[in-house]
Amino acid sequence: MRISELARQAGTTPRALRYYEEQGLLRPARLASGYRHYEPQAVGTVRHIQLLLSAGLNTTAIAEILPCIPDDVTVLAPTCPELLDALAVERNRITTSIDRLAAARAVLDRLIQAGSGARDQP
Amino acid sequence: MRISELARQAGTTPRALRYYEEQGLLRPARLASGYRHYEPQAVGTVRHIQLLLSAGLNTTAIAEILPCIPDDVTVLAPTCPELLDALAVERNRITTSIDRLAAARAVLDRLIQAGSGARDQP
DNA sequence: CTAAACCTTGCCGTTGACGTGAAGGTCAAG
DNA sequence: CTTGACCTTCACGTCAACGGCAAGGTTTAG
Numbered sequence: 001m002r003i004s005e006l007a008r009q010a011g012t013t014p015r016a017l018r019y020y021e022e023q024g025l026l027r028p029a030r031l032a033s034g035y036r037h038y039e040p041q042a043v044g045t046v047r048h049i050q051l052l053l054s055a056g057l058n059t060t061a062i063a064e065i066l067p068c069i070p071d072d073v074t075v076l077a078p079t080c081p082e083l084l085d086a087l088a089v090e091r092n093r094i095t096t097s098i099d100r101l102a103a104a105r106a107v108l109d110r111l112i113q114a115g116s117g118a119r120d121q122p
Numbered sequence: 123m124r125i126s127e128l129a130r131q132a133g134t135t136p137r138a139l140r141y142y143e144e145q146g147l148l149r150p151a152r153l154a155s156g157y158r159h160y161e162p163q164a165v166g167t168v169r170h171i172q173l174l175l176s177a178g179l180n181t182t183a184i185a186e187i188l189p190c191i192p193d194d195v196t197v198l199a200p201t202c203p204e205l206l207d208a209l210a211v212e213r214n215r216i217t218t219s220i221d222r223l224a225a226a227r228a229v230l231d232r233l234i235q236a237g238s239g240a241r242d243q244p
Numbered sequence: 245c246t247a248a249a250c251c252t253t254g255c256c257g258t259t260g261a262c263g264t265g266a267a268g269g270t271c272a273a274g
Numbered sequence: 275c276t277t278g279a280c281c282t283t284c285a286c287g288t289c290a291a292c293g294g295c296a297a298g299g300t301t302t303a304g
Binding site: 052054065069087090091097098100102105111 | 234236
């Protein structure tokens with residue numbers, strides 16, 4: 001498939017896919033015309049990328065992690081086991097983020113409580 | 123207290139505090155010299171700001187919410203109850219973020235499982 | 245054969261929360 | 275009174291993940 005079709009199926013834009021390639025996250029084949037050619041499984045790969053991005057990982061971290069993800073032959077796999085540390089680091093980062101978010105949500109909850117509770121009590 | 127001391131106690135930088143003021147999050151008094159003067163409770167206010175920022179709220183949203191937070195007299199309070207909608211919106215945003223982070227963490231967990239499991243199994 | 249609808253590379257623009265000097269006023273110690 | 279550590283206000287720089295546009299090649303439908 002070509003870039004627009006992949007973008008459509010993965011729910012993103014051609015521009016983003018070119019950016020991912022520039023960052024080493026995708027390695028599409030090239031047709032004689034120069035057009036990029038993607039395998040069907042690239043859809044899953046892109047979805048993984050988006051998920052990890054939305055989790056706050058940057059493209060560098062994803063580039064290290066992505067080769068380890070199953071159903072992904074798009075990128076060659078370096079020595080995987082050595083990445084366990086990096087994976088753990090990112091996992092901790094995510095957990096920390098979740099904790100902070102939960103704390104912030106608790107603050108908002110207190111405010112919402114106070115706000116809706118004080119409706120008819122001058 | 124002056125700006126550097128507040129920055130130290132709140133774990134941030136003078137630059138950030140000036141930025142918060144520029145965004146309407148802080149309203150320190152001014153000495154005759156032009157120096158900013160902060161009340162001790164500003165430490166808590168700044169901590170709230172950082173927490174909400176780390177939760178993905180932008181300074182505009184925080185500026186709306188901050189006046190509602192107890193122990194905060196630094197900023198004048200607009201009509202608070204009307205903000206319940208905005209609070210709920212942000213709350214939902216945070217919940218969505220938490221869900222995404224949890225999903226991403228689950229992906230990492232699978233990778234870590236697979237990685238450490240495949241240690242001695244060629 | 246031609247127009248529409250793709251695709252390519254290249255490069256500048258955007259957004260948010262600051263970092264980083266620059267140029268100058270202020271304050272406490274000696 | 276002078277030195278050094280503060281402070282002030284500009285004002286430009288940064289970083290990440292793209293958006294958008296230009297100038298040109300390609301493919302496909304009619």
